[in-house]
Amino acid sequence: MKIINLIGEEKRNEFDGLDYIREDNKNLLVKKDNKLVFTKCNLSLVQMKIILVCLGFIFKDDISFKPLRLPAKKFLNIIGVGKENSNYLNKEFKAILSKPIETIEEDCWTIYSWFTKASCKKGIVEISLNPELDPLLLNLRKNFTAYPVNHIIQMNSKYNIRLYEIFTSVLGGNLNFRWRVGIDEFKKLLSIENKKFKEINQMILNKINMTGTDLEIEEIGLIKQSKKVVKLVFNIVRKQSKIRSDVKKILFDAKNKRFAISDNLIKRYQEEYKEINIYEEIKKMENWAVRKSDYKNLTQKDWTEFIGEWLKRKAYGGYFEDFYS
Incomplete structure (x- = not known):
């Protein structure tokens, strides 16, 4: 990948205690309304993974959220912090609850919390998603983004997770797509409004890595006005099976x-x-x-x-x- 300057512009049984536990995360699928993809996100790497793994346990035929229950150790292993304990999850869930989601449509804004409850008893974590998110996560037929959890779980950069999700959304059913985004909008999507372009280039653009996913970024174009970068152009390509x-x-x-x-x-x-x-x-x-x-x-x-x-x-x-x- 290079950065260049551009001139101009499954069905399951009913939940029954620990029967809801899966043995691995290979088949978990995130599926969310695009409003959630393009909302501002200021979560840490681990917090993103916690949320996405929880979303991965939603089945496509679910009509309502059911509590997710699984061993804390298993959950920690899935999100890549197996050396930690339930106290670590306590801290991270508190942090997530302090960072609500905000969706904005024309003259309407709505603020949500991801979870209504997260608890741990005798080594078993129980997590309840906010039912207010039903329309944004369940029975989606249009304007949604879907991808396997294992495409992002190995990533060690929260920016790569965010960008993979956004790239997947804008690519849609196409094999390739040139996504043009204003630099201010790009900063907002990644919650880096206070960063200068030099920092963005060093910490994000030069470190984009889609290894292990179904996408590649062949090229990043920079559109400038008076030597100032005002827009980014990402050439996104879907890898062929x-x-x-x-x-x-x-x-x-x-x-x-x-x-x-x-x-x-x-x-x-x-x-x-x-x-x-x-x-x-x-x-x-x-x-x-x-x-x-x-x-x-x-x-x-x-x-x-x-x-x-x-x-x-x-x-x-x-x-x-x-x-x-």
Whole structure:
């Protein structure tokens, strides 16, 4: 990645005590309304991870929040501070409760707390999310951002977590996107209003690291006015899965009304997206393609990226037509 100057511009059983504990965080998925993505955030690295892990334990078919209960040691291990104890969590939850969320829409502002309660008894942490956040976290079909917790849990910079979340949101269903953001808005999103550009460049821009995620930042452009940086331009690219990089082209067989896709390739998709039925989703895609495409586009288009993005959206709890209708 280089920085350059630019000229111009799953279903589950009912919660039953500790049955709600998962053995690992590999399948946890964060899914939140974009209002929460673009709200001002002044949390520490650990506080961000605490919140995102809690959000990851929300299931896509939940209609209300249920208390999250799990061993304190397990929770500490997931967020990467396994050497600490429950007193450490006590301090961090207090800090989170002192930093409310504020959403602003036109002439309306609303302030929320992330949690209504956090407690620890006999080594078991119990966490209750604020039910006022229901509309921003549950049953989301449009204007949301979703990503696996394991994409951010290994990060050691709170700015990289924030930027990954924002990059994921602005990229949407695209494979690449140039995100232009004013320097003042950028500072606000990262709660660094008092930082000068030289500091931002050293502590954030030069240290952007999306390793372990599905994104890459190929280039950062600087737009200047009178030698002063006024806008940043991020060239965001979604990494292709190994399957998509290996597959040359998938065409549509109009005669049989199906994709010309081998059983072997379907099996590879099934290995990548274990939680969904690939054969069922392929059939849905074929029906969608017939409804939405004219004959020329249907038969001549390379459907490889379409299939990959559909499956990814399905795996992340999204609804494909909300993005591609």
